[in-house]
Amino acid sequence: MIQEMTNRINPRELQEILLLEKPELNQEQQAMIRFLRRERISRPAVFLDVTSPSVIYGIDQFKVAVKEWGENNALDVDVVETGSLGLISAEPVIGIQIPGRARLYYGQITPLKLPSILDAVVRQVVPEENLIGQMLMASQQPWEGIPFWDQHPFFKGQTRYLMNLCGVIDPCSASEYIAWGGYQAFAKSLRYYTSQELLKLIEESNLRGRSGSGFLAATKWLKVANTPSDKRYVLCNADESDPGGYMHRILMESNPHLIIEGIMLAAYITGSGQAIIYTRSRYPMAVKRLQKALQEARSAGLLGSDILKSGFSLDIQLKRGPGAYVCGEETAILSSLEGKRGMPQNRPPYPATQGLFDKPTLVHNVETLAQVPLIIRNGPEWYKKTGTAESSGTKLFSLSGRISRLGVVEVPFGTPLKTLVNDFGGGVRNGQPLKALLLGGPSGKFVTATQIDTPIDFEHFEEEDLVMGSGSLVVLDEGCCPINLMKNLMDFNHQESCGKCIPCRDGTKRVLSILKSVTTRPANQEKFDALERFRGITRIEELAEVMKSTSLCGLGKTAANPVISGMKLFREEMEEHVFDRICRAGVCRNLRSFRIDPVNCTGCNICMIKCPENAIIGSPHKVHIIMEDICSGCGKCYEVCKFNAIRVL
Amino acid sequence: MDDITSILSKYPEGVTENLIPVLQEIQDSTSYLNGEIVQAVAAYLKIPAVKIYSVATFYNEFRFNPGGHYHIQVCQGTGCLLDGSEQIRRELMRLLEIGPGEITRDGWFSLEWVPCLGVCQEAPVISINGKIITNMTPAKVKEVIAQYRKSR
Numbered sequence: 017m018i019q020e021m022t023n024r025i026n027p028r029e030l031q032e033i034l035l036l037e038k039p040e041l042n043q044e045q046q047a048m049i050r051f052l053r054r055e056r057i058s059r060p061a062v063f064l065d066v067t068s069p070s071v072i073y074g075i076d077q078f079k080v081a082v083k084e085w086g087e088n089n090a091l092d093v094d095v096v097e098t099g100s101l102g103l104i105s106a107e108p109v110i111g112i113q114i115p116g117r118a119r120l121y122y123g124q125i126t127p128l129k130l131p132s133i134l135d136a137v138v139r140q141v142v143p144e145e146n147l148i149g150q151m152l153m154a155s156q157q158p159w160e161g162i163p164f165w166d167q168h169p170f171f172k173g174q175t176r177y178l179m180n181l182c183g184v185i186d187p188c189s190a191s192e193y194i195a196w197g198g199y200q201a202f203a204k205s206l207r208y209y210t211s212q213e214l215l216k217l218i219e220e221s222n223l224r225g226r227s228g229s230g231f232l233a234a235t236k237w238l239k240v241a242n243t244p245s246d247k248r249y250v251l252c253n254a255d256e257s258d259p260g261g262y263m264h265r266i267l268m269e270s271n272p273h274l275i276i277e278g279i280m281l282a283a284y285i286t287g288s289g290q291a292i293i294y295t296r297s298r299y300p301m302a303v304k305r306l307q308k309a310l311q312e313a314r315s316a317g318l319l320g321s322d323i324l325k326s327g328f329s330l331d332i333q334l335k336r337g338p339g340a341y342v343c344g345e346e347t348a349i350l351s352s353l354e355g356k357r358g359m360p361q362n363r364p365p366y367p368a369t370q371g372l373f374d375k376p377t378l379v380h381n382v383e384t385l386a387q388v389p390l391i392i393r394n395g396p397e398w399y400k401k402t403g404t405a406e407s408s409g410t411k412l413f414s415l416s417g418r419i420s421r422l423g424v425v426e427v428p429f430g431t432p433l434k435t436l437v438n439d440f441g442g443g444v445r446n447g448q449p450l451k452a453l454l455l456g457g458p459s460g461k462f463v464t465a466t467q468i469d470t471p472i473d474f475e476h477f478e479e480e481d482l483v484m485g486s487g488s489l490v491v492l493d494e495g496c497c498p499i500n501l502m503k504n505l506m507d508f509n510h511q512e513s514c515g516k517c518i519p520c521r522d523g524t525k526r527v528l529s530i531l532k533s534v535t536t537r538p539a540n541q542e543k544f545d546a547l548e549r550f551r552g553i554t555r556i557e558e559l560a561e562v563m564k565s566t567s568l569c570g571l572g573k574t575a576a577n578p579v580i581s582g583m584k585l586f587r588e589e590m591e592e593h594v595f596d597r598i599c600r601a602g603v604c605r606n607l608r609s610f611r612i613d614p615v616n617c618t619g620c621n622i623c624m625i626k627c628p629e630n631a632i633i634g635s636p637h638k639v640h641i642i643m644e645d646i647c648s649g650c651g652k653c654y655e656v657c658k659f660n661a662i663r664v665l
Numbered sequence: 666m667d668d669i670t671s672i673l674s675k676y677p678e679g680v681t682e683n684l685i686p687v688l689q690e691i692q693d694s695t696s697y698l699n700g701e702i703v704q705a706v707a708a709y710l711k712i713p714a715v716k717i718y719s720v721a722t723f724y725n726e727f728r729f730n731p732g733g734h735y736h737i738q739v740c741q742g743t744g745c746l747l748d749g750s751e752q753i754r755r756e757l758m759r760l761l762e763i764g765p766g767e768i769t770r771d772g773w774f775s776l777e778w779v780p781c782l783g784v785c786q787e788a789p790v791i792s793i794n795g796k797i798i799t800n801m802t803p804a805k806v807k808e809v810i811a812q813y814r815k816s817r
Contacts (some may be wrong), residue, residue, distance in 0.1 A: 067783075068782075068783035068784070069783050069785070069786060072787070072797040072799065104785060104786050105786045107786060140712065159796070234758070251774070257747070257780055258783075259742045259743045259780055259781055260743030260744060260781065261740055261781075262781060262785070265783060295728050297689065298726075298779065298780060334684075336686075336689055337684055338688075338689060338724035338725070338726035338727060339724050339725035339726040339780075339782075340723065340724050340725065352685065353682065354681075355681045355682040355683065355684035355685055355720070356720065357719060357720055357723040358723065358724070373682075416742070416743060416744040416785045417743060417744055417747050418747060422744070422785055422786050457743070457755055488693055488743070489681055490743045490747070491746070492747070496747050500751075501743075501746065502744050505743075508741065514723070605752070621732055663757050
């Protein structure tokens with residue numbers, strides 16, 4: 017019977033399963049659920065992680081490898097495309113499952129390695145190379161002596177509520193999501209609860225916005241629900257544009273139905289008949305997955321008019337954001353959706369009372385909305401058990417920069433930052449000491465190694481004057497120059513400033529030019545270059561304060577954050593850049609100075625010929641000399657020298 | 666021009682809020698926008714053409730040049746930045762003698778800075794016509810460009 021099933025079941029049956037209590041499922045339905053969860057499979061299956069970090073390894077090649085292997089061994093093999101487990105640095109991650117046994121996850125696999133692993137697994141042997149661990153589901157036999165996947169250092173200690181199905185299910189399939197208990201919260205809410213009752217649950221759960229500021233969600237929801245209007249909107253802000261943040265992308269690509277269910281519930285609770293997901297054009301895979309997931313939800317009868325015969329109608333539209341960082345700001349998104357330039361507006365009126373087309377609009381980001389099904393499914397009491405007294409639930413973080421294990425982690429509030437870096441991330445790459453963390457992307461602040469014990473929650477972050485942002489965490493080691501990073505972040509802010517208000521438009525430009533003068537060395541030190549630099553650096557903090565207090569929207573207000581915190585924390589390095597004109601990390605390439613080692617120099621002339629500034633003198637077969645006052649620090653001589661005679665100072 | 670009218674006819678006439686989806690769909694099929702297209706859209710949606718320019722130039726996605734035969738995108742993400750994407754950008758600008766958003770005279774290469782491409786584990790990365798090349802170094806940039814130049 018199992019063979020006859022496909023992993024797409026008909027909508028009516030789905031709805032039946034949705035509205036039934038679990039113990040009442042008949043045997044056939046139970047078998048179907050087991051089939052959809054892939055607890056019971058009849059032939060070997062290979063689970064390919066198909067997300068944007070893994071597609072570069074060539075998914076088609078893996079498919080071909082599996083197919084060839086199947087043909088050689090006269091076996092039918094299922095190939096299932098799944099999302100990502102979150103462990104990005106081990107991509108491509110591949111799951112292998114044979115009937116009756118637990119699923120095995122392998123990382124960093126090549127199409128060449130795959131057949132030999134498949135060979136072994138079919139013979140009931142588990143090769144331990146590249147193994148992440150086994151994932152045991154109900155009615156499966158575990159592999160003996162093989163670690164479980166959640167014992168892997170990256171996963172051990174995570175609380176995966178949002179991420180629990182990422183990398184396990186086919187992301188677009190509504191049936192699979194339902195088999196894992198998805199959409200039940202929505203179906204039951206429609207049938208048994210009024211929106212007021214549900215709103216109370218949200219209020220009790222203490223749900224806070226995950227976009228950084230940590231506002232209580234319920235206040236917004238109440239406002240939207242209580243503003244009299246003929247139409248209301250729910251807007252899911254999926255325009256994740258932080259350089260260095262990718263947790264929402266992984267969630268959208270790996271479990272889009274969770275986000276959709278959250279939007280559905282939010283729409284039902286606030287009484288909105290229309291919802292919009294505003295995601296980025298630059299995330300083509302996330303767009304594709306969300307589109308397909310919406311389609312599946314529609315064909316399962318979970319979207320449209322009179323959903324599950326409750327009288328509630330909802331349509332979710334997917335809009336592609338055409339790429340502007342400022343469109344992460346809630347009023348800017350509204351302008352963009354109305355077909356205008358994505359510029360922020362003055363608040364009040366807040367979108368909750370007067371938003372899209374002047375109708376009340378609930379704006380939340382992906383992560384906040386994805387929490388809603390959990391709260392409704394398990395109740396606010398359960399939800400409040402995780403996290404701290406003031407901040408309940410979990411938070412997604414994306415780890416990037418100089419860290420051993422990159423990826424998306426989900427931790428309960430109250431977890432110290434240290435755990436994120438040292439346990440999940442495996443510490444700084446190559447065992448280097450930690451220099452600092454950058455939390456919150458281009459509008460975030462630096463965290464030094466001394467503050468690393470701070471627990472992640474809104475209270476402690478406020479106390480320590482840190483920014484949580486949307487959850488991007490960048491790790492810096494001694495080889496990174498914070499001044500250069502500050503310059504690049506300011507460059508980003510400057511490019512993305514919408515130009516509406518002067519403090520942001522001109523302030524970012526001024527700060528950028530000051531930072532540029534600090535990190536580069538002009539070819540000649542005459543005129544007022546040096547004076548400009550000194551004057552700029554004494555005024556930079558003042559400028560940052562003005563930007564912070566007078567800008568209209570969040571972008572301008574926070575644009576100077578990295579500079580303000582960086583100036584405090586890296587005073588010494590800043591002074592070295594300004595006065596001594598050296599960069600101790602060697603990143604600000606223009607500040608390097610070079611000297612020729614007379615022992616190694618053979619007088620080959622090559623550096624002299626290649627020097628663009630004509631700063632090297634010497635005659636053939638004699639030791640050459642670099643004239644430091646002419647040298648612009650381009651490093652050309654260093655690159656061309658074959659005798660290792662150029663020393664970087 | 667025919668496909669533009671067929672795209673336009675999918676949307677109701679004179680509804681300004683559809684401007685961005687219309688432009689996106691047109692650019693998906695033509696790969697860039699020009700004056701003619703803007704005029705057509707302006708007439709259909711009943712928006713002044715100058716307003717359309719103001720919207721289209723605001724967003725990073727829309728472009729008014731056709732893009733090179735090889736469109737090079739360099740990741741701007743922090744992960745790549747820390748691993749030296751700045752040098753990659755500088756090297757590309759030096760080799761191709763163009764800046765971001767520009768196209769070489771022979772129409773062969775165009776250059777663009779884009780936000781995170783999502784391959785942070787192999788930083789720094791660039792993408793040439795959608796093909797992602799990982800672990801870039803200035804020396805590798807030279808090689809890659811030379812390779813693509815040869816293929817003409």
